[in-house]
Amino acid sequence: MSNSVFSSFETVKFEGADSSNPLAYRFYDAERVVMGKPLKDHLRFAVAYWHSLAMSGSDPFGGPTINRPWMAAGDPIAQAKVKADAAFDLFRVLDLPFYCFHDADMAPAADTLAETLKNFHTMADYLGEKMQSSKTKLLWGTANLFSAPRFMAGASTNPDPEVFAWCAATIKHCMDVTKQLGGSNYVLWGGREGYETLLNTNMKHELDQMGRMLSLVVEYKHKIGFDGQILIEPKPKEPTSHQYDFDAATVYGFLKAYGLENEVRVNLEANHATLAGHSFEHEIATASAFGILGSLDINRGDALLGWDTDQFPNDLWTMTMSMYHVIKAGGLGKGGCNFDAKVRRQSFTAEDMIHAHVGGADLCARAFLTAAKLIEDGKYDAILAERYAGWQQPGAQAMFSGKQSLEDIAAWAEKEGINPQPRSGKQEQIENLLMRSIYTDKI
Amino acid sequence: MSNSVFSSFETVKFEGADSSNPLAYRFYDAERVVMGKPLKDHLRFAVAYWHSLAMSGSDPFGGPTINRPWMAAGDPIAQAKVKADAAFDLFRVLDLPFYCFHDADMAPAADTLAETLKNFHTMADYLGEKMQSSKTKLLWGTANLFSAPRFMAGASTNPDPEVFAWCAATIKHCMDVTKQLGGSNYVLWGGREGYETLLNTNMKHELDQMGRMLSLVVEYKHKIGFDGQILIEPKPKEPTSHQYDFDAATVYGFLKAYGLENEVRVNLEANHATLAGHSFEHEIATASAFGILGSLDINRGDALLGWDTDQFPNDLWTMTMSMYHVIKAGGLGKGGCNFDAKVRRQSFTAEDMIHAHVGGADLCARAFLTAAKLIEDGKYDAILAERYAGWQQPGAQAMFSGKQSLEDIAAWAEKEGINPQPRSGKQEQIENLLMRSIYTDKI
Amino acid sequence: MSNSVFSSFETVKFEGADSSNPLAYRFYDAERVVMGKPLKDHLRFAVAYWHSLAMSGSDPFGGPTINRPWMAAGDPIAQAKVKADAAFDLFRVLDLPFYCFHDADMAPAADTLAETLKNFHTMADYLGEKMQSSKTKLLWGTANLFSAPRFMAGASTNPDPEVFAWCAATIKHCMDVTKQLGGSNYVLWGGREGYETLLNTNMKHELDQMGRMLSLVVEYKHKIGFDGQILIEPKPKEPTSHQYDFDAATVYGFLKAYGLENEVRVNLEANHATLAGHSFEHEIATASAFGILGSLDINRGDALLGWDTDQFPNDLWTMTMSMYHVIKAGGLGKGGCNFDAKVRRQSFTAEDMIHAHVGGADLCARAFLTAAKLIEDGKYDAILAERYAGWQQPGAQAMFSGKQSLEDIAAWAEKEGINPQPRSGKQEQIENLLMRSIYTDKI
Amino acid sequence: MSNSVFSSFETVKFEGADSSNPLAYRFYDAERVVMGKPLKDHLRFAVAYWHSLAMSGSDPFGGPTINRPWMAAGDPIAQAKVKADAAFDLFRVLDLPFYCFHDADMAPAADTLAETLKNFHTMADYLGEKMQSSKTKLLWGTANLFSAPRFMAGASTNPDPEVFAWCAATIKHCMDVTKQLGGSNYVLWGGREGYETLLNTNMKHELDQMGRMLSLVVEYKHKIGFDGQILIEPKPKEPTSHQYDFDAATVYGFLKAYGLENEVRVNLEANHATLAGHSFEHEIATASAFGILGSLDINRGDALLGWDTDQFPNDLWTMTMSMYHVIKAGGLGKGGCNFDAKVRRQSFTAEDMIHAHVGGADLCARAFLTAAKLIEDGKYDAILAERYAGWQQPGAQAMFSGKQSLEDIAAWAEKEGINPQPRSGKQEQIENLLMRSIYTDKI
Structure with missing residues (x-):
């Protein structure tokens, strides 16, 4: 085993609700059979390479606070391998079945497209090797088409067609690698697919560009025989002023407009729901109603703040009702629960990273168990x-x-x-019933 | 001419930008030809029967402040006629070419469906007579399916199918009357088509109910040969916690889901855009991109407040850019600009009502003229x-x-x-160019 | 016992966490001694006359859905007595120790000030009689200085000094009656003390008017020997665009400006905190830091909606942390927990009203017990x-x-x-610790 | 003259409203006498060193897009001088009378406190030399106590008293340099003075720490005979979840609590007002009512976005009403109008920077002229x-x-x-009057 920032931590174990060990799972009993299959196969937890390995703790008013060894100066590929070793060590500690990555998280960008792609394949091979000796599989891969300056005016929606071509090339290789590593899904998050100001934007042209790219992706998926899901991740704004993939309902309309509603599903994130003015359970129920529920990005926002805080979840009510709608929709299928959550800027220690995931996984597990019980009980x-x-x-x-x-x-x-004649909507009676079901740890 | 609260006011005239008469139009020169036709035919202004005749000034924490003669006790039909007389007197004063109504604005509800419909037809005939001697035509009709207690859990989306049937009957008659009075459009605003709490809601079933009702409406439109547009008015919430017709993009997806995107368009309201987290021009550009722009509800919200304030517009920038996108979309066609705006609770005098409309019409006219000039100039x-x-x-x-x-x-x-290579997005340069164009009264 | 809409309900009893009776308290064991005194003396629950007896279920887009016998036509005083009888019947059912009222809730307004005051005293005497045979006491009284049209431009901040005088007279009598009925506090909520638009407002003059009124109130309190607290209830907006009593910090500054910080405290409401962009616990901690915590209005808002929904509380996390800060501040003293919460518009049955209070009281009791245990445990x-x-x-x-x-x-x-050197802020570790403490019903 | 990125630009000149030169002032006629003194002495425009020289265009989801020569690797002091040369070249081009800086903008941080302070004084002397041959003076200086990791848990409110001491040392030197360079004001912006989560925060202790620091600052000001104003800049949140200096009213209460209301005033920023749920004019009117209006940070936010966008202003209505309240408050005195605005991430050229300032200064000048005319006219x-x-x-x-x-x-x-009796609030009439005054360029 490598000597990483996480190597001193034992693998986190399930110890039950009465455990006082803060680094044990109290509810996430991976093998516990619920509704016919083990909990781990319902939840399909994934660790996010970007938030857990690549985040430095900077914010718009302050610099990095999280300094990991692989962030120091050095040979880019060598450092990327140090990072990968730490990643798999973290996966070992958390004992969660999946991970997710952007190309840019796990391989260093270079000056040219060719070198960047070469680095990416080098690291993809390295991750493939690591996976040989790990239980952790790939839930999904994706391409970062928003951080580099070339994407400042959009990725597939860029006014410059060369940027579109750059994106096409990048996505092609990222899909290849996702297939190579056995990924279950390929995700597109359009962080800059929208506008900074409508004043300089041809919305119709940009939507058509985005529709074209998605059609290309679907076509290529079939060509290479990738049997995972293609997923779009809705978000209403930030960093843009408006993102075209505003929410689940908007994405559904977009998919219908370009005839892709049977080919593409959504990867829903709790914090993105908040930013769109919706609850997480609303987004899940909406995607379910339109038949496009794909996967979940687990985190929470802060309804009093206007940006994507990507905190680890701790709202039991919301998570339970979200899991209720997931079960009602028939479960997550090839999707899963990816921890798209980052430790706070002040939580810079490796220990904070472990605590955060343990709390988050346990909350989701408890929520799922409660939701399953609620359904089995039948009263609601x-x-x-x-x-x-x-x-x-x-x-x-x-x-x-x-x-x-x-x-x-x-x-x-x-x-x-x-x-x-009027009939009571019984909201308070239902809330009381749910309070009894949700706020008990006798599950 | 009847002796109404508005009878002492002269008809408002166009006097030009230099007029100091507060009750004159300075920019709304109805006959001024722009882009090939008179301004009045571009803008197609309408007075809203509900806000201008039926509002009492109450709010959630206070009672009525606007007491019109027709609101006093009395024979319902007689009082409805007093109101109608005042309405047509107001139309005369404002000299605007259209008006709009809900069934409930212009005819009194009764204890039974049969009597309510009878009252409605009685008043429809009366309005028809009034229109004989008036220049003001009907822009659109609609049914109020949200105020009465029977709609508390939804109209077409009600868990009780009898409410659905009630709505069907009401809409049928309302479409008949709209056709009878020569209306150009029939509008549906789903004020309670959504949920108060997702906890007691079957979203998929309700969406299917709503889709069914809309299909019935479209089918009936063709059957009776109504050649106006069918319009849905998006709003994200209020009075509900969530309304299914959230915004233009959501409505587009809904229409596609039920195969109605070529039959139904949107009536967009500025304040509803604000509540959905969008600008008015965004909503217009979105509807235009998806080919469903139908008509406009002119007003403004307050981005610092979380409810539908329905104020008369005074933001010249937003209105100009909105008109720019309207012109780019090919204009409003059978739609128009309906003043879905109400005077403030403290503005209870008849004079306030006139001032409010004069300011609003003038702002829109100026915005349209500036937008047209911006396009003709071509630099932008x-x-x-x-x-x-x-x-x-x-x-x-x-x-x-x-x-x-x-x-x-x-x-x-x-x-x-x-x-x-990066290219400047030139946002500030464009804003400066627009400031020059928008903030000048030399048009 | 009177034959009211609530008379068929048994008094709600404490039955413990394992009870499956939806109309039993599971955590509110009034006599349970915690931190040295019975739970009921910590929480001092009160039923709100307005929300529970006077609300009709109307909203800005719809009429009444809740039709109680006392809302029908009839002799105003006779009907006010029917309402009072029902109120005390509700208090009996809920078995909570306090109630609160506005003058306008319990006595009918009349055409003149003199008659209105006469009605008020008549009903005050009647309530006094009812209290003789009831266990329920008065937590606080207040005057409704926002509903009637005369307050449309403010109460003490009205541009018309006669309105100021009307308010002074009303408050004087309301303070007299509060003292007469043994009230522990007198509250001022300035629903219209602010502006609809800054454009027609002299803010400095209005603040001075408001300061003058509060000084008069404090002076009068001492004169009549009322030994309760004088409380201001902060709210940022609605129905106004801006209310001067924006939040706890703003009220503190106002009190300091007029030298009243040792005479007046705040009555904090959860939903008002939400509207101001704060958490409830933030407002409590702020008031505590400035030494002005007085009492609580218990309810919850919906962070996704922009108006005062006044729902019954069901967020255990927020309520627990709120109670933690209350205990840390030394408790509520003469204040209490008033259910400033209304049943939803669709929850129009008498049964809904009981369920709502039972759920709310139980949540608060559980939150208090957990907070006390958290403090006694000491780890946090x-x-x-x-x-x-x-x-x-x-x-x-x-x-x-x-x-x-x-x-x-x-x-x-x-x-x-x-x-x-940096030290971890341990946010996730603390959240995990709190999740264990809050989300368990083993208390 | 140095050869900077701005050296190819001519000094921007006033050319009048009819000029079609996009790089001319159309309204900012610096010497035009209004209300008894030149426009430049009313507005006292300042260029912000940070936004105009130090911003790289990065955002939470993307890296730098603005690459200036001084941002490249090199000797820190040498590069700081290149930056200073460019700064003064920009001041020459814009011909505005003032600038503002943070210590960290104009001098490089080093590994130790001693070296950091040494760098700061070296650069202060260099700026002093530059000012000898420049017309541009110092409006205010301030210390950046939020970017470095040591401030992650606060500056003066840090749980670690050593951080408090570091801040004290930094502020002392920053005040010394501000005095040395003839600054008119010293500003404190408490970017991290608040909490990321209330869960790990002792609010009362932190407020007392902040009060202590401010008292030390005021005491030191008198000791060194600095005759400028001490200013606090309110902001409600971001990067924190809650900042103690929430808004003008909150800062007033804080100042009163620590007895500093006659010693300290506020520097109000438009975008911070938006984030607090207020209009800019509200904040100015509030500060004026409490006698603490000090200076302005000119920019605008986007009410549909939840973060500090710091855009150049283009809302003529808001700016005009803001200037109206400034004039009514007696003007800005030693304060001024600092462009706390940054070009958009896509506006990375030097030319964009000039356009942005020209548009912003012109808007403010026009707004001031209109406000003055509105007051002189007297109707409003x-x-x-x-x-x-x-x-x-x-x-x-x-x-x-x-x-x-x-x-x-x-x-x-x-x-x-x-x-x-009710009287009309005349909101619409007033809005119409103001539309006529504001939306005309005949001033």
Whole structure:
């Protein structure tokens, strides 16, 4: 085993709810069978290479506070290998089944496209080797098409077609590597796919550019026989003033506009939901309603702040209801729960990194177990079913299924002299029921 | 002429930019020909029956401050006629070419569906008579499916199918009356089509209900030969916690999901854009990009407040850029500019009502004239065209049109060793150019 | 016992965490002794007359859904008595120790000031009688100086001095009645004390008017020997665009400006904190730091909505940390926890009202018990103490207490060549610790 | 003249409203006498060293796009001099009377406190020399106590007293240099004076630390005979979750708490107002009402975004009303208008930098001229005066000045049977009047 900043930590173990060990899982019992399969196969946790290995703690008003050995000056490839060794050591400590990366996280950029791609393949091979002796698999790969200055006016939506071509080349290689490493999904986050100001933007042209790129990606996926999912990650803004992939509903419309709704799904992030003015569970329920739920980026934002804080999650209510909607949607399939969360700028120690993941994984596990129990118990679902029961009646079904015209329905309503009566929405009763289910650790 | 609260006011006239008369139009010269037709035919201003005749000045913490004669106790139909007389007197004073109504604004609700519909037709006939001797036409009609308690859990999305039937009957009659009165559009605003809490909501079922109702409406439109537009008015929330017609992009996705994108367009409101986290011009540009721009609700919100303030507009920059995007989209067609704006609670006098409309119409007219001049001048458009000029090159067009695969483009990029260079986005230069154009009254 | 809408409900009893009775308290064991006194004396729960008896379920887009017998037409005083009977029946059912009122909640307004005051005293006497046979006491009284049209431009801050005088008269009588009924506090909420638009406002004059009124109130309190607290309730906006009592810090500055910081404290509301961009616990900690914590209005807002939703609380984390800061501040003293929360518009049944209060009281009780346990356990406080331990050193104390000048400190720092080293802020570790403490029902 | 990135630009000249030269001032006629003195002496424009010389265009998701010669590797002092030469060249081009700096902008940090201070004095002397041959003076100096990792948990509010001492030493030298260079003000911006999470924070202790530091600063100011103003710059959050200097009203309360309200004023920034939920004019009016208006940071935010975008201003309405309140407050005195604005990330050319300042200065100048004209015209002020005229009556003055008790006023109101009548707030009429005044370039 390599001698990394994480090598002194033992592998975190499940010890149960009563454990007082802060570096043990209390709820994440990976092998516990729930709803027919082990918890780990429901949740498919992943560690994010960028947040956990590449973040330096800088913010718009301050410099780096997290100084890892691989961030020091040195031969880029050698340092990238030190970083990779630490990454796999972290995976060992956390004992989570997946990881995710951007090309730029795991391989150094160089001065030219050719050298940059060469570095990327060098490191892809190195990661492949590391994976031989690791239990951790690749949940998804993606390309960073937002950090470098060439993307300042967009990636596939750039006014300069050469930037589009650069992106195409980068994505092609990133898809190749994702397939090579056995990834389950390929993700696109359009951090600069939007506008800084509408004043200098041709929105229609940019949307068409973005649609073209996505079509190219889907076509290439089929060509190389990549059997993972293609995922778009919605976010409304930041760093842009407006990002075209605003939220799940907007992405659905975009996919329909370019005929890609059966080829592409969404990777939903909690904090991005907050920035769009939605709850995480809303985004999940929306994607589910439109049949495009793909995977989750686990974190939390701060509703009182207007930027992407990407904190580790600690809101049990939201996470439980999110998991409820995931289960109702049929689960995450090839997707998973990627910790797109970073330790706070003041939490610069390696120990902080472990604590953060342990708390986050445990919260999600507990939320999933509670959601499963809630569904198995059935009381909550019964309240919902009862609320919509009227629609099961034959007359209502006839209206619903399109067998009656507006005139037919109007004529019936007038003839019957209908006078629909109010029924309580029971919000407080439901909230009380859920408080009992969510805020207990007897699961 | 009737003796209404507005009868003492003269018809407002155009007097030019140098007029010091606060009750004259300084920019709204209805007959001024711009881009080939009179200003009035571009803008198609409408007075809103609800805000201008039916609002009482109450807010969540206070009661009515605006007491009009028709709000006093009395025979409902008689009072509705007093209100209608005042309405047409207001139209005369403002000399604007259109008005809009909800069924509930112009006819009193009764205890039963049958009586309510009867009142509605009685008043529709009365309005028809009034229109004989008025220059003011109907821009659009709509049904109020949110105020009555029966709609508390939604209109077409209600868990109770009888409410759906009630809505169907109401909409049918409202479409009939809109056609009868020569309306150019029929609008649906889904004020309660969403959820108060996701906890008691079956989102997929409700979306399907809403899709069904819209399909019925479109089918009926064709059946009766109504040649106006069917419009949905997006709003993200309020009074609901979430409204399904969140914004233009969301509505587009919804229309695509139910195959209605060629049948239905959007009626965009400035304040609703603000609540969704967008600028008004963004919403217009989005609807334009997706080919669903229908009509405008003119007002403004307050970005520092979280509710629909529906104020009369006074932001010249936003309105000018909004009109710029309207012109670029080919104009409003059968749509128009409806003043969905209400006087403040403290502005309870009839005079306040006139001032408010004069200021609003003048701002929009000035904005339109400036936008037209900006386009005719061409400097601004030239900057935009130059920014995307690279996409006119043959190689770029080949990529854009789908003649090349991801691999083709990647191979070319690698072979060429492309290295796209940064170009200034020129935001400040463009803003300076626009400040010169917008903040001058020499138009 | 009267035959009210609440008379069919049994008094809610404490049954413990394992009870499955939805109308039992699971954590609110009123007599349980914690930190030296019964839980009920720490929390001092109060039922709000306005939200629980006077709300009709209307919202800005819809009419009443909650129709109680006393809202029907009838003799105003007779109906006010029916309402009062129902109120005391509700207090009996909930078995909470206090209630709160506005003058306008419990007595009908009349056409003149004299009649309005007469009605108020009539009903005050009636409430006094009811209290003879009830366990429920008055936590606080207040005057509604925002609903009537005369307050549309402010109460004490009105441009019209006659409105100021009207308020003075009303407050005088309301203070008299609060004293008569044994109230522990007198509260002022300045719902219209601010501006709708700064454009027509003389802010300095209005602040001076508000300062004058508060000075009159304090003077009168001493004159009549009222030994309760005078409380201001901060809120940033709504119904106004800006309310002068924006938040706890702003109120503190206002009190200092008019020399009233030792005479007046704050009544903090959770939802008002949200609207001001703060957490509830932040507001409590701020008031505590400035020595002006008075009482709490218990509810919750929705951070995704921009208005005062006044929902019953269900966020255990926030409530626990709020109670932690209350205990750290020395408790609520004469203040208490008033349920300034209303059932949702769709929750119109009497049963909903009971469920809502039971859930809310239980959440607060659980939060208090957890906070007390957290403090008694000591681990959390120890982490905090350790973080600031450096300030206990003599050199640091000398700086802190003002014994050294800027030059002294600079000279020392330069001479020593200090180089302060980073220490982890341990946010994730602390959050994990708190998750264990808060999300367990073993208390 | 040095050969800098700005040396090819001519000095920007005033050419009048009709000039079509984009690099001319159209409204900023520095010598034009308004209200008794030249425009330049009212506005006292300053260029910000940090935004204009030190910003690299990076954002949380992307690296530098602005590469100036002095940012390349090299001897730190030599490069700082290249930067200073460019700065003074920029000042020459813009022909604005002032500049502002942080210590860290103009001198390189070193490994130790001693060396850092030495660098600072070396560069201070160099700037002093540059100023000999420049018309540009120092508006204010300040210390950057937020960027370096040592400040990650606060500056004066740090849990580590050594950080407090470091700050004290830095501020002392920064005040010395500000005095040496003839600065008119010394500013404190507490970028990290607040908390990242309340969970690890002792708010009361931190407030006392901050109060102590400010007292030391005021004491030192008097000791060295610095006759400039001491200014605090309010901001609600970012990079912190909460900053103690939230807004003008909060800072006023803080100053009162520590007895410093006559010694310290505020430097108000437009974008910080937006983040606090206020308009810029609100913050100015508030500071004016409390007598603490000091200086302005000119920029704008984007109300739809939740972070400090620091854009150059282009909202004529807001700026005009802001200038109106500045004039009403008696002007800026020793303060001025500092362009705390940065070019967009895509506006990386030197030319963009000039355009941005020209547009910003012109907007402010136009706004000031319009505000002055509005005041000289008198119509707007007359509307305001009339609104509060009732308070000039003897009876009202008696209430206002404290000659009557609550009882006296109540007795009078009851005896008179007062019944105050509603008066229109005339918001729309006032907005129309202001639109005419603001949106004309005939000034």
